[in-house]
Amino acid sequence: MTSLVPIDHSSIKTNQALVMLLPVLAFIFNWPWLVALTSVVMLIGSLLLKRPGFSFLYTNLLKPAHLVKPDVLLDHREPHLFAQGVGGVCLALSALGLVLGLVWPGWLLSWIVVGLAALNFFGGFCVGCAIYYWLNRLHVPGFTQSPPPGTPPGMRPGNSAYE
Amino acid sequence: MNEPLFTRLLWSLVIIAGAYLLIRLALWWILNRARNTAQHSSAIEPGRPTVIYFTTPDCVPCRTIQRPALQKALSQLGETFQLIEVNAYEKPELARQWGVLSIPTTFVLDSTGKPRHVNFGVAPAEKLIQQLKDLL
Numbered sequence: 001m002t003s004l005v006p007i008d009h010s011s012i013k014t015n016q017a018l019v020m021l022l023p024v025l026a027f028i029f030n031w032p033w034l035v036a037l038t039s040v041v042m043l044i045g046s047l048l049l050k051r052p053g054f055s056f057l058y059t060n061l062l063k064p065a066h067l068v069k070p071d072v073l074l075d076h077r078e079p080h081l082f083a084q085g086v087g088g089v090c091l092a093l094s095a096l097g098l099v100l101g102l103v104w105p106g107w108l109l110s111w112i113v114v115g116l117a118a119l120n121f122f123g124g125f126c127v128g129c130a131i132y133y134w135l136n137r138l139h140v141p142g143f144t145q146s147p148p149p150g151t152p153p154g155m156r157p158g159n160s161a162y163e
Numbered sequence: 164m165n166e167p168l169f170t171r172l173l174w175s176l177v178i179i180a181g182a183y184l185l186i187r188l189a190l191w192w193i194l195n196r197a198r199n200t201a202q203h204s205s206a207i208e209p210g211r212p213t214v215i216y217f218t219t220p221d222c223v224p225c226r227t228i229q230r231p232a233l234q235k236a237l238s239q240l241g242e243t244f245q246l247i248e249v250n251a252y253e254k255p256e257l258a259r260q261w262g263v264l265s266i267p268t269t270f271v272l273d274s275t276g277k278p279r280h281v282n283f284g285v286a287p288a289e290k291l292i293q294q295l296k297d298l299l
Binding site for chain 2: 027030125149155
C-alpha cells in the first residue's frame with residue numbers, strides 16, 4: 001500500500017531535538033514532571049493531533065524566523081506517529097516509575113528514549129518506524145504501510161516532495 | 164537518587180560522551196569492514212583517492228544533489244581522484260558487502276585504497292572536497 005505524502009522532516013527533527021533535550025534536563029535537575037510533560041505532549045501529538053508533538057515550535061517559531069529550513073520528503077505519516085507514541089509511552093512509564101520511587105529504571109527508560117531520538121536526529125534511523133514496518137511485514141493488523149520505495153525500513157527516505 | 168546537581172550533570176555528560184564513543188566505534192567498524200571489501204576490489208586504482216558512490220536510478224536526491232556535488236568535486240579537483248559509481252539495484256551483494264544502509268552513500272578511500280570516510284545520505288560538495296583534499 002502506498003500513501004506517501006509530503007512530510008516536513010524539519011518538524012520531525014525539531015520534535016526529536018526536544019525529546020532529546022527535555023528528559024536530559026529533567027535528569028539533571030531531577031524534575032520527573034518534565035518527563036511526564038514531554039510524554040503528554042508526545043502522546044497528544046500521536047493520538048489526537050496526528051503530528052509531531054513539538055511541531056508547534058517549528059511551525060510558529062523556528063520556521064517563520066528562518067532558523068530551520070523546511071525539508072519536505074515523500075514519506076508515510078503513520079510510522080512516525082507510531083514511533084512517537086512508543087516514545088511517549090516509554091516516557092510515561094519512566095515518569096510513573098520515578099513517582100513510585102523506581103528511580104534507576106525510571107531514568108533508564110528516559111535515557112533509552114533520548115538515545116533513540118538521538119539516533120534518529122543524528123543518524124537518520126527511526127527505530128520506531130523500523131518496528132512499524134517489521135510489524136507490517138508480519139501482516140499485523142493496523143500496520144498498513146510498507147517502507148517508501150528504495151528505502152530500508154526505518155531509514156530516512158530520499159525522495160524530495162518537490163521532484 | 165538525591166545527588167547534587169553537579170553530579171547529575173556529570174552523569175549526563177558521561178552518558179552522552181559514552182554514546183558518542185559508541186557511535187565512533189560503530190563508524191570505525193563500518194570502515195574496517197569496508198576496508199576488507201576494498202582489498203578485494205580490482206576496480207580501485209591505487210595511487211590516487213577514490214570515491215565509491217552507491218546510488219539507484221530512482222533516487223531523486225542522488226540525481227539532484229549528490230551527482231552535482233560529485234561533479235563539482237570533479238571540476239575542482241580534476242583527475243586527482245577516481246569516481247566509481249555503483250547501482251545498488253544491479254549489485255545488491257556489493258552494497259551489502261560495503262555495509263550500505265541508505266542511498267546515496269559515498270565512501271572516500273585514500274590513495275592506498277583504504278576507506279577513510281563514509282557518508283550515509285547526501286554528502287555536500289564542500290564536505291566531499293574537504294575529505295578528498297585531506298587525502299591528496
